[in-house]
Each structure stands twice: as structure tokens, then as C-alpha cells.
Amino acid sequence: MKSLYFFVFSLLTTLLLFNANALFDFNTRITISLVMSFFNFITLNSVMQKYAMIPNISIFTKIINYLILIYYVIITYLHFFSTSEVRTILRFLNKNIEFHAVEKSYMENCNTFENVSDKIDWFVCAHLWGWFAKGMIIRNFFLLNINSAIFELLELRFQHILPNFYECWWDHIFLDVLSCNLIGIASSMVFMKYFNIPLYDWKIPDKIKPNKKNIIFPTVDKLCRKVFTNSSTLLLLIFLSFIINIIDLNVFFLKAELKLNHVNLIVIARTFAIGFISGKACKEFHCFLKDG
Structure with a gap:
């Protein structure tokens, strides 16, 4: 102690x-x-x-x-x-490092789907592999897709700060949520099923039998209990979603604050490190919930 x-x-x-x-x-x-x-x-x-x-x-x-x-x-x-001093330290450690003040915006030519090819770049692969990795970490199809949609909403909220969050409406919906993110998530599920890797059931068991006498909307209550089991599970999913999106936003904000390119070795190495640490944290947290 x-x-x-x-x-x-x-x-x-x-x-x-x-x-x-x-x-x-x-x-x-x-x-x-x-x-x-x-x-x-x-x-x-x-x-x-x-x-x-x-x-x-x-x-x-x-x-x-x-x-x-x-x-x-x-x-x-x-x-x-400060961030400027951190950049000075990074330049001292690597004299060839490049800093980029302006990030690419993805909101040009949104009026036609013929411009889809203009939006396909390195970030498409990053979306696919990123959500595949998240699938291996979180291991819950429902929670992953919920956070896929939440992050797109966060991009809309913070696009005035980060230019690469500016995207066409169809980019958010079709290229991200329903294509790259979903394919990455589904691929991770198939991969884990093939190699018999256990999924995580993010639920807290009911220790107290709920009193259903005074429920105003029994149909809504029944539906909510099918999805969330109980209020504790709902709070758990909210907590996990908060942590997941804080980590995701941190990657983008830190990269922008330090003016580093997305292919910079420091950005890639840190992302991998956070991924491995998050995987261990999720595994131990799930074991704690399951055994506790």
C-alpha cells in the first residue's frame, strides 16, 4: 500500500x-x-x-x-x-521532421456522387483498419456501431476546429458509417469468430428484481430491457462510449495541435501504443465486471 x-x-x-x-x-x-x-x-x-x-x-x-x-x-x-516547445523538442530529436499547419478538408464538390473518388484516400484505409482494430478491442457489435455513429456526430460538432472533420453529408453516412466503419467492424467479428476469440457482453447482471407495478410505459420498458438489460448496463455503455470517443478525439486533436502529418511515425506509433493499452484495459475491465 x-x-x-x-x-x-x-x-x-x-x-x-x-x-x-x-x-x-x-x-x-x-x-x-x-x-x-x-x-x-x-x-x-x-x-x-x-x-x-x-x-x-x-x-x-x-x-x-x-x-x-x-x-x-x-x-x-x-x-x-507548451505545444510550441514540444515541437522544438521533436525537431531537436529529429531534424527532418515536418510540421503541417493546414489539414485537408473533405467538403468540396458535395453536389454529385461523381466526386466520391475525390474523397477516397489514405483515410479510407485508416477507417477500415481503425474500426477493425476497435472491433478486436471492444468486441461488441452493438457498442461499436453506436460509437461509429456517435463519432460522426462529434465530427460535425468539432469541424470548426479541425478542417479534416469537414465532410459531405453522404461522406458521413455512406462512406463512413455504412461502408468503411461497418466493413471494418464486421470483418473483426468474422475474424474473431473464425479464430474462436470470445466477444465481450458489456452487461451488468441484475442483482435486484425490478418492480414493474408502477411502470408508465411497459412496452418501452420491455424494449429497453432487451437492449440494455438494466439501468446499470445503460450507464456502463454510456461510460464506455465516453471513453472511446475521448480517446478517438484525442488522436485527432493532438495531431492537429502539434501540426503533425497523419503518416508521421510519432502519430502512428502512439496510435498503436494506445490501441494495445486499450485492448488490455478492455480485457481486464470486462473480467472485473464478469467476475465481480
Whole structure:
């Protein structure tokens, strides 16, 4: 338990120093961030050795645990710098790195379907493989398709910030939700069925028998219970959808904030890292719900 207390103390100290960033110059912040990253590494490693590195753990799980540790330390270090300073650090590490201030918009020539070919580019493959990977992580056809539609709505909400969220109406519906996303999701389901990979039933079992005497709309209640089982399951699906879309938006916003190209090695490596970490998190969370 001491290791957990030390980790919390180290994290709170890091956040406190970060909020006092204006008091330090760039060189001082480099020193502070290195020291705090080291302490966070030591404390988190101690916590993971005690709670995550259980006996007979697989090599793959060990690798992901260390990936979580390394990623956390990197985020802790970069937390002390502004986006322009992070770009300076990236340029120092890679002198050939290119930054792109303007992203491509997909909202030109929306009046005819003859322009569909203009919309097909690298992002089509990214949609297919991205939703295939999400299918392997989330493993629930219903939840995946719900979030496929939710993300398109989020694109509409944030398109004034990110130009590549500007898309034609038929691009959102036919190319994304009903084509690329659905094909990626369906392919992951077929793949998992072929290799006998278990799906996740994101439900919380009813421990208390519901009282149906005072229900105003019994037909609606019956339909809702067929889909969501109970109110706890509905809240669980809302929570999972919130986390899924926060992670997805974070990829696009961080890429735009740092002005990195979508094929940049840093963007690709981080996306893969988040994917593996999310896969482990979903597996352990589902086991917790199932066994708890």
C-alpha cells in the first residue's frame, strides 16, 4: 500500500509543479520534468510490480505493462511544456521532421456522387483498419456501431476546429458509417469468430428484481430491457462510449495541435501504443465486471 501512496504523492507533486510553470524558465522546467519523470517512473513501476505483474503473466502482457509505464513517463515529461516547445523538442530529436499547419478538408464538390473518388484516400484505409482494430478491442457489435455513429456526430460538432472533420453529408453516412466503419467492424467479428476469440457482453447482471407495478410505459420498458438489460448496463455503455470517443478525439486533436502529418511515425506509433493499452484495459475491465 505504501507504493500506491508514494505514487499518488508523486503524481500530485507533478501536477502542483505543472500549475506553477510560469515561475520557471525553459531550462529549469527541463530539469524539473526530468526529476519528476524519474520519480513517477520509480513509483508507478513499484505499483505495477505489486498489483499488475502477477505470477504466470504472459510475455505479451508484460510488454504492454512496460509500454504503459514508458508512455506515462513520456506524458509526464512533456506535460511541463507548451505545444510550441514540444515541437522544438521533436525537431531537436529529429531534424527532418515536418510540421503541417493546414489539414485537408473533405467538403468540396458535395453536389454529385461523381466526386466520391475525390474523397477516397489514405483515410479510407485508416477507417477500415481503425474500426477493425476497435472491433478486436471492444468486441461488441452493438457498442461499436453506436460509437461509429456517435463519432460522426462529434465530427460535425468539432469541424470548426479541425478542417479534416469537414465532410459531405453522404461522406458521413455512406462512406463512413455504412461502408468503411461497418466493413471494418464486421470483418473483426468474422475474424474473431473464425479464430474462436470470445466477444465481450458489456452487461451488468441484475442483482435486484425490478418492480414493474408502477411502470408508465411497459412496452418501452420491455424494449429497453432487451437492449440494455438494466439501468446499470445503460450507464456502463454510456461510460464506455465516453471513453472511446475521448480517446478517438484525442488522436485527432493532438495531431492537429502539434501540426503533425497523419503518416508521421510519432502519430502512428502512439496510435498503436494506445490501441494495445486499450485492448488490455478492455480485457481486464470486462473480467472485473464478469467476475465481480
